[in-house]
Amino acid sequence: MNDKKIKIFAVSALALMFLFSGCNQKAKEEDKGEEVKKELKDVGEEVDELVEAERDKLKTDLDNAIADFNQKIDKLNQEIEDKKADVSQEQQEKLNELKTKRDE
Secondary structure, three states: OHHHHHHHHHHHHHHHHHHHHHHHHHHHHHHHHHHHHHHHHHHHHHHHHHHHHHHHHHHHHHHHHHHHHHHHHHHHHHHHHHHHHHHHHHHHHHHHHHHHHHHO
C-alpha cells in the first residue's frame, strides 16, 4: 500500500511539475509577446520619426530649388524687359532717322 501511495505521490508531483512548468511557460510566452509588441511599437515610432525628418528635408530641398528657379525666371524676365527697351529705343532711333531723311 505504501508503494502505491509513493507511486501516486510521485506521479502527482510530476504531473504538478509539468502543469506548473506549462503555466510558467505560458506566462513567459505572454511576456515575450508583450515585449515584441513594445519593440514593434518602438520601431514604428522610430520609422515615423525618420520618415518625418526625410519629408522635412525633402520639403526644404524642394523649397530651395523652387526659390532658385523663381530667381532665375525673374532674372530672365528682367533681361527680356531690358532687351525690349533696347529694341524699342533702336526702333525709335531708326524711326527718327527715317523722319529726318523724309523731311530733308
